[in-house]
Amino acid sequence: MTKNAIVQKQNMAKTIAMDLLVDLIAGIAFGISVNVFTAPNHIAPGGVTGFATLMNYIFGVPIGLMSFCINVPLLLIGVRVLGKEFFFRTLKSVVIINFSVDVIVPMMVQGYVYTGEKIMAGLMGGVLMGVCVGSVLQRGSTSGGLDIVGRVVRKKMPQFSIGKIMFAGDFTILVVSMLVYKNIESGLNGLICIFVSSKVVDYLLYGMEKGMMLYVISDKAEEIAKEIMSSIVRGATMIQAEGAYSRDPKKVVLCAIKEHQYPEVKRLIKQIDPNAFLMVNDAHDILGSGFNDMNAD
Numbered sequence: 001m002t003k004n005a006i007v008q009k010q011n012m013a014k015t016i017a018m019d020l021l022v023d024l025i026a027g028i029a030f031g032i033s034v035n036v037f038t039a040p041n042h043i044a045p046g047g048v049t050g051f052a053t054l055m056n057y058i059f060g061v062p063i064g065l066m067s068f069c070i071n072v073p074l075l076l077i078g079v080r081v082l083g084k085e086f087f088f089r090t091l092k093s094v095v096i097i098n099f100s101v102d103v104i105v106p107m108m109v110q111g112y113v114y115t116g117e118k119i120m121a122g123l124m125g126g127v128l129m130g131v132c133v134g135s136v137l138q139r140g141s142t143s144g145g146l147d148i149v150g151r152v153v154r155k156k157m158p159q160f161s162i163g164k165i166m167f168a169g170d171f172t173i174l175v176v177s178m179l180v181y182k183n184i185e186s187g188l189n190g191l192i193c194i195f196v197s198s199k200v201v202d203y204l205l206y207g208m209e210k211g212m213m214l215y216v217i218s219d220k221a222e223e224i225a226k227e228i229m230s231s232i233v234r235g236a237t238m239i240q241a242e243g244a245y246s247r248d249p250k251k252v253v254l255c256a257i258k259e260h261q262y263p264e265v266k267r268l269i270k271q272i273d274p275n276a277f278l279m280v281n282d283a284h285d286i287l288g289s290g291f292n293d294m295n296a297d
Helices: 003-041 047-059 063-082 084-109 118-138 146-156 164-180 184-206 221-232 259-272
Strands: 213-218 235-243 250-257 277-283
Touching: 003 047, 003 063, 003 084, 003 118, 047 063, 047 164, 063 084, 063 146, 084 118, 084 164, 118 221, 118 235, 146 164, 164 277, 213 259, 221 235, 221 250, 221 259, 250 259
Parallel strands: none
Antiparallel strands: 213 250, 213 277, 235 250
């Protein structure tokens, strides 16, 4: 066996070991969220976990087992569309996370449940779920559930976004939870849990500070770019363009800024050219000088 082959096998072993460790930590976080905060306080946090929580309340079926039974057919459907690597990575995570929910965490907490304010149960449940999902996504896997459905539907019908598909599923579970628990508060706390979880996932994947991407079309593009570089201390790129109708040559200023800088940039552009055409996009994970380090893990 060559030296390169040995190094590759060692790196693969390290990657697998790290994946398993992250899945275990994520599973414990998820299990605490479900067993200590959400399920005991009648909170069904959307998706497959929310459905499993409701089945546990009605029929007593273990939440982890129910989630696993739902995820396996979803994975079998998704394997043809999303590939074998996605299947095995997600199956590994699903097994470890749901085993943690039903076996590991109940042994750890010894029946302890949070009995304080239900809104706090929703908040803490959301934080821990976000830690689980975000950590698993960082390793190139998923925790299963509606994410699989969203990816499959998106492949077949690109006009539907994954976010909208997942929102539809989560919303349905929240409505059903209010009927099952006969309590509007359960649905509202479930909504809080989902919202907090999504924010934690975004933080883990993209960092705390969001960026923005600006496109400015103006007859005074060079002046605007110069002012952005001197006043805002941000780089700018000039793009040569042409009006589709008029065929007039145009210059477009392309600039990445941090979110808190946008009001000042907007004021500056308006001051130089009130007739400028401005397009703004949210930008995540901007890498390079003045933003996140390209080489950082």
